Amino acid sequence: MTLLARLASDVQLMFRRPPRQQYGAICYRVKKKSGDVEVLLVTSRDTGRWVIPKGWPMEGKCAHEVAAQEALEEAGVRGAIETETLGAYTYPKVLRDGVQVICKVQVYALEVTDMAKNFKEKGERAIEWVSFDEAASRVREPELRHLFLAFKQKMADRLSAKAVKQTPVAKRISAK
Numbered sequence: 001m002t003l004l005a006r007l008a009s010d011v012q013l014m015f016r017r018p019p020r021q022q023y024g025a026i027c028y029r030v031k032k033k034s035g036d037v038e039v040l041l042v043t044s045r046d047t048g049r050w051v052i053p054k055g056w057p058m059e060g061k062c063a064h065e066v067a068a069q070e071a072l073e074e075a076g077v078r079g080a081i082e083t084e085t086l087g088a089y090t091y092p093k094v095l096r097d098g099v100q101v102i103c104k105v106q107v108y109a110l111e112v113t114d115m116a117k118n119f120k121e122k123g124e125r126a127i128e129w130v131s132f133d134e135a136a137s138r139v140r141e142p143e144l145r146h147l148f149l150a151f152k153q154k155m156a157d158r159l160s161a162k163a164v165k166q167t168p169v170a171k172r173i174s175a176k
Helices: 003-016 063-075 132-138 142-166 169-175
Strands: 020-030 037-043 077-081 087-094 100-115 127-130
Touching: 020 063, 020 077, 020 142, 037 063, 037 132, 037 142, 063 077, 063 100, 087 142, 100 142, 127 132, 132 142
Parallel strands: 020 100
Antiparallel strands: 020 037, 037 127, 077 100, 087 100
16 A cells, blocks of 8 residues: 555545544642642643643543543642533544544543652653643644633632632622
8 A cells, every 4th residue: 555545544534433532631720829720731742742631531430530540640630520521622643553533532620639749651741830821822722722711711700709708798798
């Protein structure tokens, strides 16, 4: 089979197959002093591009549990994972055999409470805590960019609602 024929065959397969399912996590933390929210980015092992921890389905685990497991393996973070998805994005992945497939990643929010000193993929990836805007500017996938920005708004709403709840009632009444 010629190279051109192989490429044509790969392209046809890519468009015929349904997207491969993966699960990922937007890992975040709220800084205690400033109240700023940071998100975690990791580099992919193959291309070094900035991504979120993600992986394939695992036997006996729910989607959000897979996302939490991948966050631990790829970035060494643990925390509270939400069971409701933030959304999804797609990206092209080149498999070990060279075939390119489209992957659909269902994304969950994980509030980081602990960071492991040693983890499965330590040394294989760079890890960095950044702002939502910085994360959105670093990732290549437009849909993932949108998820970061939508989650930024969701977190702003959550934090402002939490601040209102923590304000004493007498203060809220006198402010009116």
